[in-house]
Amino acid sequence: MDPVMTQIAQAQELASSGDRAGARSAFEKVWEEISVAPDALHVVSLAHYMADVQDDPAQELCWDLRALDAADSLTDARAQEHHASLQVAGFYPSLHLNLAADYRKLGRDTEAVEHLTKAEASVGTLADDGYGRMIRGAIERLRAELIRDH
Template sequence: MTSATSDRTMTEIAEAVGLGHAGDPTAARTRLLDLWRRTGPAGDPFHRCTLAHYLADLYDDPAEALVWDVRALDAADALTDERVRRHHDTLSVTAFYPSLHLNLADNFRRLGSFTAAGEHISAARRHEHTLGDDGYGTLIRRAIGEVAEAIDRRSTERRAGAPGANARG
């Protein structure tokens, strides 16, 4: 098993994300964008998926976040379980999909594209079984329910618990 500490890029991603959680989303975004440029479009899909996933959370504008969430999903589609298990032996690619589709659904919803939002919330629900019975699984399941309800109401308002630059700052 490879841990995040032996993968320099994952260590740098974690450090940058920590900046965002500590209230400095601008610094986090700058560092993650530097890593994105260094990784490149043909780089390790695990790095690209992780970078894009966290970058999306650093944009309050749903159109900007959508770009990064699409990149994260595309990178996940290029991933293998073998690759993610080199990072941590309990990971599987399928467990990434509930969160990735949730984020896409939420962005499409905020942009008023309710059909696309509904398709992605359905995809998130199809993958819910891959979530663990832990705090993270509970968080994602609750968010899927909140986004589904907001889609049904045709709401484009930002969810109070949604990740984003203002939520962390």
């Protein structure tokens, strides 16, 4: 078991239970530990979840950009060390969706559309399961919102 991924999961449990400040603090502690010798899997995981507990949309964007950058350097082999079913391609729909939502919050709709288009283009990598349907539904809702407002 990867102790860093365990710490990230524990911090995410705090976020899921509504303790955003506690989660943010726990993620910051892990970030301090891993930033010395970053591992792409750790960075993409932590940054992806850390973005969700930010109160400032600009900070949320910074963390989501960090997650995308880390995914670009992550290999399937490294991801599969954590869980045999993971493929890096499956990370991109959610990563691009999050960036699209961030840019939307910041009023940067051109960039939001760019990332939403990338999310749509990569969504075929997801299974037709609860997670895949959730991401597809969120993409459709954000696309409808962007169309409605323009």
